[in-house]
Amino acid sequence: MNYEPKIYEAKKPGWCPGCGDFAVLAALKQVFAKNKIPPWQITIVSGIGCSGKISDYVATNSVHTLHGRVLPVATAIKLSNPELYVIGAGGDGDAYAIGLFHFIHSCRRNPEITYIVMNNQIYGLTKGQFSPTSSKGFVTTSTPYGVQEESIDGVLLALESGATFVARGFSGDVKQLTEIFDKALKHKGFAFIDVLSPCVTFNRFNTYDWFRKRIVKVEEPFGIRHLPRAIRFVREALEDGRFLTGIIFETKKSTLSDLILKDKKVPLVKKGLEVKKEDILDLFYIFK
């Protein structure tokens, strides 16, 4: 098989020209090709939103879930078949509004999946309402007088919740994105990437240029040995109106699969369903 990026693409994406999500798709395809992963060994689990459409554009396995439910589905698929590369992908509304609790619980559970949030600070598919990452004061179709809440940051929350791989990317930098995804895919555990992925149609505020002026690349996973420092740096940057991109934190912990799967060699889906009659009888005998 010839592992080229294009073998992973199913159809021409329906995103607006210039949409940040193209970069995410491009970087993913490159990483798949580079690592020569056969399409059937990949499962993209996506949410609902423009970002979530990514699952319709890939020629890998794909599961387009409900709004906000990427992580329960992705985690279950990974546990069912650990031979798969399972990649969750969704928007900022999906991840940080309706799905926020799944996100934080995944951070602490450490399932072996990659989770990419295409953060455009807006609800794209529903045409421009604010999201939890929209800046305070931002005028959107549902906040004609400006957003009234403080925004939250996925990277900070992930760090605080025990995530073992935390990164931020930018759709204006596919090269860096590819590097991050490459490492994420190899990470044993929950690898989370918040991608600043501009919506060129409904978010005319957080544009590529806007980000370019504010992005600071992190070359090393500088927080790797020191979580509090990672947290401090990210927070200070944000307070200062800057975004650190790159791999911000990485550590090793036992994963959900380690803890929950008895036999890591044969995936559950490949095992027969038969049980020994005696084993079932033993269960009944408990009640004798």
Place this chain on the structure above:
Amino acid sequence: MNYEPKIYEAKKPGWCPGCGDFAVLAALKQVFAKNKIPPWQITIVSGIGCSGKISDYVATNSVHTLHGRVLPVATAIKLSNPELYVIGAGGDGDAYAIGLFHFIHSCRRNPEITYIVMNNQIYGLTKGQFSPTSSKGFVTTSTPYGVQEESIDGVLLALESGATFVARGFSGDVKQLTEIFDKALKHKGFAFIDVLSPCVTFNRFNTYDWFRKRIVKVEEPFGIRHLPRAIRFVREALEDGRFLTGIIFETKKSTLSDLILKDKKVPLVKKGLEVKKEDILDLFYIFK
């Protein structure tokens, strides 16, 4: 009116003798009495769990919501009638499992309510399953081989999510609890208190004694001027197996009511529903 604690109590609580939740109730009643708040000006909004039963035990207004939904209900009540003291109260399962996203979104929205989580690190009412704050390895009825996930900490999450008043209390120290609640009630904004509230029936691990050995009282709201420091101290303590109690962080920000209510003098519920016919016609004229 004679403002004594007992005027706020409706019936004998049905909690197990020794349950930590008694202390929360006691402290609340004291604070109400001390501040001479008439019962009808208080609304306790509670979740589902042993902790959530608190609403049945008070002679104030009370709303016993669904599992995990304390905060949306409490916030709406406060916006509807800002003259009320609105106090949310629930368990660790309620707040940090099913209701976690409401919690984090409330931190960033800063509604003017007090939110008390009776954290017993277990599901009490359903008889002893683990909760998101249960320690790794803890054997419960749903984890016969030990909890497999990292626990999370409400105080850290609140700090990271922009909460403006963050405290931790302990049911073994009603005096401190009363002081914290007193300040919380006076705080303009979202006042969050995680109360270590032992379940003497289903959690034989995190007992009063266990906590007493691990609690470090914070005398001043030492993080008041410096959030990162507060975060660091809390984190370091936790990593060290200690719990800081007291008011950990306090700051001022515009509240949800500030932002969303035009007229702060007359509560919405006291306004008439009539509108001027012309005003409605004006809306229609937009479509002429």
Place this chain on the structure above:
Amino acid sequence: MNFELSIRIGGQAGDGALTIGNIIAKAFSRYGLFISTYKDFPSQIREIHTNYTLRACSEKKYSRPSKLDFLFAFDKESILYHQHELKKNGIIITEQKISEVDFRNDAKVYRVPFFDLSVDNFKKHIFKNTIALGVFSEFLEIDEKEFKNIFEERYKRKGEEILNTNIKAFDLGKNFIKEKFGNTEKIKFPPKKKNESILISGNEICAISAIYSGCRFYAGYPITPATEILEFLAKFMPKFEGVVIQVEDEIAAINSAIGAGIAGLRAMTASSGPGISLMTEGLSYAGMTETPVVIVDSQRAGPSTGMPTKFEQSDLFHAVFGGHGDIPRAVIAPSHPEEIFEFTNIAFNLAEKYQIPVFLLLDQFISQNLFTIKIPEIEKYRVERGKFAEETNKNFKRFELSEKGISNRTFIGLPDTLFHITGVEHREDGSITTYASLRKKMMDKRLLKLKYLKEELPQPLVIGQGENVIVTWGSSRLPVEEILPELENTRMVVIRGIYPFKDNLKEILKSNKIICVEQNAQGQLSFIIEKWTGKEVIKVLKYNGRPFYPEEIIEKIRKIL
């Protein structure tokens, strides 16, 4: 003279079909015609064929036209997919660039280089739709001012230059057609009528009625096709001092609305399929706690995410039966744009008078499309709060047993008047209980309310006379009503107060042949009709995401009758 003109504008998302469609709709509506529009848009932002249909009649006809007079084709798909719907000798105005496509033989095709004209003259391609509008105006007998006036309103704010460019583009199209094709045959219009009509979508009517009806708390989460309710209220509610918040999901939305309802405000939330399903637990809580709350369901094609931008009426089962336990509730469904104001008002009144959750069922067709309606006579509608009074009561029992099952309500925070609300079974004072006999009493109380509510629910609407019955609901009424005159011995019954089921259903539907026209796959209303009449119903269903054409229905019904 019965005037009728149907137009479809097709192109890629971003081509501006919506803009020009809306301008034509507004111009015609002001001219005194009745407009209905139909947007067939993808649930994707760009790069997919979309189309906009507009029907202008001298009479009120609001259903989707199956035969077109005009087709604007900005892309190839517009021709491939839509030209078969043109009337004989219909007109196609199309982008000249489009090649390798066979036009219908009988069609009058005008190929215009919209793209090039726009780029050559204005350096941008985006004026191609205005040029097309100019072209279009050449086919009409009406004054071009009808369009240009609208430009002025629209573009004034954006600056003189944009306005002028648009006017230039318009003239460019007009002149192009004259020069290239000479004088075209012009469509005669009825005389212009002074009128007080507006061109408005169902969602917007609903939002305005909510404000009028005393709604002062709205919590929601965006979802197609209900979002405009949130957006409209976000913009205009502050003027009425109400609260509008976009929250983290629909669970938060319904629980917030319930919180406000408990506190004593009139509260509402709106959503569609997936969001409505998420509200199920909250629905059950509202029923149990006797909390008034209005839930608007702008139905779309399901199940699950389904076809988010497409039409369907398939949430009836859920609205009536969804949720665990025996839940008191009401379900009403306006069947016409002109009923939405009234029904929204009814929803709020029923919710408060009976202290229950009320579903207001809309659907994508009626929610998102534009219709010409008269401004409702708002003074006809009132705020009726039922047993709600600002009365201090030291022994307030929120759930006091009473003859009709309805207890006194007030707002939280009245001196000495204590509330205890719980989703657990409770005593009259709201304290928790599991006592068997009390449990039964409280359950009976809650369900008893339905008995009285039933009487007050909107009556079925009966139009026409005859042995045979066509029963329908929601916006399916529109095409049925249109074909009714063509059927002999047939009456139409529109079920508008759906739940609690009315006792007179059997009587009203008395017939040898009951035909039920509805737009879902299972025949959800049909099921209920069969239950109440004990008769097998002949189902006329459609569920491909597009509302019935009147002709489709008549064809099917002719086969049956």
Place this chain on the structure above:
Amino acid sequence: MNFELSIRIGGQAGDGALTIGNIIAKAFSRYGLFISTYKDFPSQIREIHTNYTLRACSEKKYSRPSKLDFLFAFDKESILYHQHELKKNGIIITEQKISEVDFRNDAKVYRVPFFDLSVDNFKKHIFKNTIALGVFSEFLEIDEKEFKNIFEERYKRKGEEILNTNIKAFDLGKNFIKEKFGNTEKIKFPPKKKNESILISGNEICAISAIYSGCRFYAGYPITPATEILEFLAKFMPKFEGVVIQVEDEIAAINSAIGAGIAGLRAMTASSGPGISLMTEGLSYAGMTETPVVIVDSQRAGPSTGMPTKFEQSDLFHAVFGGHGDIPRAVIAPSHPEEIFEFTNIAFNLAEKYQIPVFLLLDQFISQNLFTIKIPEIEKYRVERGKFAEETNKNFKRFELSEKGISNRTFIGLPDTLFHITGVEHREDGSITTYASLRKKMMDKRLLKLKYLKEELPQPLVIGQGENVIVTWGSSRLPVEEILPELENTRMVVIRGIYPFKDNLKEILKSNKIICVEQNAQGQLSFIIEKWTGKEVIKVLKYNGRPFYPEEIIEKIRKIL
């Protein structure tokens, strides 16, 4: 000889009613009697009156007894609330401390200082229930070993000392009664029967069947009365290499189960009312994506939080009709503890063969109480996966149209075999579409499955013969079955395969009088029966949280027939 003995043990939560009830139940069950138990416990951990009822029969009778032979009263409430249910001259064994209470004149009352005996002898009050057991044994003709053997099993692990103390306490009670009251009249027992029966709850049967039926993924969230399924599987599933996770809520639970179902595992979740409502959106997704998933609903008294520890059958409407859009699904309900193993197995097979979500409706009575049953003949039940095969297919179309609407399935991760799953309407290959004709085809495909599934759904169970029909479902069958022999000309029909509705319903229910016995307030099955028979059904309902006594039903039915 028909032997029957009914016992109630009442006390404050924490008094140990449960422990001693369970020991008696186990002893009698092993002795060869058929046991059913009934826990009437508060949804609160302490300090409230609770009671445990136990019925032991020489025949299979599983419904709640209305007349008691014995009452153990550890608190005053036990006497106040329960002594009226004693048979004539029934026996009360009560704590001596209880004062100011009038005992029934005819009752034989034995006042024993349980508390003091325990504290005086063992320094703790917690042995009072073992003492009571010793007292109790003095009234029975059977060997005290029957109890003491159970102590040995129970307390062995906890150490010699605890065992010995319990034995001492038992003897203390026995001797106390002898000394104080002399020789009591002893209840005769039928001869001991060697038997292979077990004493088990419905939740546990369900969990074991799930494992047997190939379930290898369980995601859940604790909720009464379904929690034991989670707890049992958490403990024993690892042995079978399956996954059990307690997740953050029921939404995560159903979506996790769906994820595993998509991946190719047999997956299940279980919950009750509030949790089931939260799963509604997931249900709709499973229907749309044709994902097999088993949803166990251990019903409790609703709506909303309702009475969490109490019995009801009020989720039928929701299971059948809940959720937005037209959702393919199945709903089945075992009506007897002995059916739970089979029905759980059927649920998994139907879910996979028809690629749909399947509701398995249990209820608090059958889920949490203990029943003596034979160990199921497990080899009778198989794993039938339908069109599931490990077949590599380069052109795999997960939603390929086929004659019966069922497409091929396999697991995710088979070389070259790609899955595309979406809750949006899709083509055969799973890619997103809104094309009208395809939409209709896919909807028809999904609903077509129900036509075939219907044939395979468990048949109604008809017991007895006669003109009149009593129709019932779920555990309401138990009391109905018990009274059936007393009614003339009456047959019982138990609806077990509830949805899709069977075509033969009308035929099977043919009768002049259809009586429907069910335990909810609206008459949820009755509604459906009326729909299918076109007849008005006479409803016999109960909804105070406690299952029918057989006598209550017969009284009501006598009035009707």
